[in-house]
Structure formats: structure tokens, C-alpha cells
Amino acid sequence: MDEKFDCIIVGAGVAGLAAAMILARNNMKFLLIEKGEFAGSKNVSGGVLWGSDLARLVPEYWQEEDGGWERFINHRRLTFLDEQSAFSIDFKSSHFNETPYSGVVVLRSKFDRWLAEKVQNAIDESDFAMESFIATNIKVDEVLMENDKAVGIRTGEEEFSADSVIIAEGVNNLLTRQVGLQNDYVPADHILTGIKEVIRFDQKVLEDRFQLNGLSGMSNEFVGYATDGVEGGGFLYTNRDTISLGLVAGIKDMREKEKSPHDLLNNFKMHPVIKDILQDGEIVEYSAHAVSSGDKRVMPREVYKDGVLLCGEAANLLMNAGKAIQGMDYAMRSGILAAETIVEAKEQADYSSQTLKQYKQKLQGSYVMKDINSFQDAVHMLHNPTMYQDMPNLICDFGRKFFTIDNEPTKKSRNLLSESVKKHSSYWDLMKIGFKGAKSL
Structure with missing residues (x-):
């Protein structure tokens, strides 16, 4: 494997796999490196993959009997909790039954492995079936730089050269910092822990309990007592015969x-x-x-x-503005856009920042950065103690x-x-939150 690749992708998560699919379909010679035993083996997350980009990567995925997804979402619920009670905003619609689905629940260890198989199929059908690879159980120690341009990667004692590198390493920003795109670790007050x-359940019990029909599913977000006064929130997603809580x-x-x-989850x-x-x-x-x-x-x-692009959580592309936790869809779209930029760079025989900056332009023009820019006030508001x-x-x-x-005169709703x-806040605080909410959402 001394020959040069068009691109090396570091990380076989959603972003890396999406990028690999686009490269394979465009007859690019690439190497996709994953440190886990298989794609998804190190990924413990799971949740809802929103949007229709999956249908772009795997057309008519919903027709596969044993696809990589669990259920499609046609039931949304937002629940506010205090110590004893729950008050929910609930929405269900047959509109969400239409394909391609607007959201599918996934367990990442299963989904990533399935998507990697689809990428391998695309490689097998490309002009570089014997020269492009998905390499697992390999840890990338360094992105090789010459004159401040990425020229490959080093893993242990081995080096692999490439015209470009896509870093899709996730929230762990080791390589991102090493190539000089970030100065330090992301501070603790901007990092959350996901516990799941x-x-x-018996599948019929699960479907009866959550009123599911066929492969329909529900997503439920929780605010309040779920985190026992700690900044954050809870979630519940229905899988085939399990739930992710x-x-x-x-x-x-x-x-x-x-x-x-562990204590927070047990309390929840x-x-x-x-x-x-x-x-x-x-x-x-x-996990x-x-x-x-x-x-x-x-x-x-x-x-x-020069020679480097960041996508997915390596670029901190994630948002929770109160309507949904969006991360996998951002990762998938950014991986697609990064790969399209590499394809264009090869056509121009130019992998310099002057060409690769088109990726940023594509990202800024996509819903990913448009949403992140538009809903920053909502992100900040959700981290206000008043909200949780x-x-x-x-x-x-x-x-x-x-x-x-009860057997007492009933008070008017406005009095209640x-x-x-008066017991929990003030009208002034509600006005401020209402104003911020109207402005941010």
C-alpha cells in the first residue's frame, strides 16, 4: 500500500462513511480508517437520524427487510418533568409515514456496520475495487504535514500518503488540534456527557406500550427533573424490541x-x-x-x-434547539459535502486551501450552518437554569x-x-423567557 491515495478518511462514523460513499461512487481511490474492530464498534451512541440524506446514500433503504435502522419516527413528544409529574406536548401524524422517512431511529453499532457494508459494495463497483479500502482496528497517530499541508497519515510505524485527508474523528479533537485548526481541547462547559x-422488551409489549404500528416509532425528549437540577435533558427512542433511554x-x-x-440516570x-x-x-x-x-x-x-477538511463532530457540528437533538444528520451532510469538494479538487488537480475552501462555502450554504447560525440564541436559552x-x-x-x-369550587385557569x-417563578421572568423564545425560535 505504498501508492498514493486521492483521500484518506479518518473515522468510520456517519460523517466518514457518508464521505466514503460519495468518493467510491465518483471513482476515487481512498482509504477509510477506523480504530474499532468494525465500523460502529466504538460508537455507543444512538438516536434519530433526521432528514433524507440517508436515501441519497442508500436509495430505497426502507425496502430492506433487515436494514441498519430500527423504526421510523411518526410520533414526537416533548415532556416536562417535576419530581412527581409529567406534562407532555404530543404530536403524531400519518404524514410521517411517507418515504423517504423524515427520521429513523438507529443503534449506531448496527447502523454504522450496515452502512459500511453499503460503502464496500460501492467500492466493489468502482474502478478502484482493488485499490480502495476500509481498514479497521487501526489508530491514526498523526496527520503527516509538509509545508503546513496534509500529505497523508501515520499509524504506528507505517505511513500512508494521500492528496487529501478528511478528519471525521468525532468530538475527540486530537488530530484537529495537531493539524492546527483548533488550539486546545473544547472547554468542559461546552461538552456534555451522553448516558444511555x-x-x-417483548416486541409486542413494546409496541402496545408505545402504541406503535409496524415499524413506526416514537421519539421523546424530557426537560426538568430528568437531570435532577443539572444542565441537560433526557431522551427515549423506540427501537425494534428495545428502547434507548x-x-x-x-x-x-x-x-x-x-x-x-450513573446517579443521574438512576434518579431519572x-x-x-x-x-x-x-x-x-x-x-x-x-454506555x-x-x-x-x-x-x-x-x-x-x-x-x-491545505489538504485537510473537518466534518461531523470533529467540526463540532451538533445542535439542540429544543425541537430535536441533531448531530447524525449534520455529520452525514458534512461528510457528503466534504467528499464532493475532494472530487472537485481532484478534477482541478488542486488540493490547496484555495480549492478546499469551497467546502466551507457549501457548508455555510447548507441547512447545517444556516440552522446553527439561526438558532444559537435557542441553544444558549436551553442552557439557562430557568429552562431546565x-x-x-x-x-x-x-x-x-x-x-x-375535587369537591371544591373550581378555580379559573388564569388563577391556577x-x-x-408565583410559586416557581415570576411574570417578569416568563416575559423575558417568552421574548427570548420568540426571538430565538
């Missing part, structure tokens, strides 16, 4: 409040509403990993330089009073709301 359990919590806030991820599971959901379930997997907060201030100062402490308590307190029927506001 996969809990198995977990939390995303601020590392700095968790440390300052002396709470561990003991909430009366969650406890009922989990009845008769069997824990089959526990944790770091994720970006979605604050663009911690993004690398640039996503390209006072507001859920207020909403649940009002709900409890509104839905309680006023009581809840």
Missing part, C-alpha cells in the same frame, strides 16, 4: 453539583412516569460518551486548510392543578396559572 441504557448532562455543571452520570429511571414505562424491561447495554453542546463559539476556527429547573416545575404544577377534580407562576 438499551432496555429490551438516557440523559445528556453538562460535564461542568455535573462536577460542580457533585453528581455522577425512578421517576414515577419513567418507572411505569420501564416495567418488565431488561437492561442489555449501558456513555462525550458530545458537543452545540455552541458554535467552540467550533474550530476553520474547517479546512423553574419552567418544568411551573408547567407541571399548573398541570396538576388544572387536571385535579398565577398561583404556579
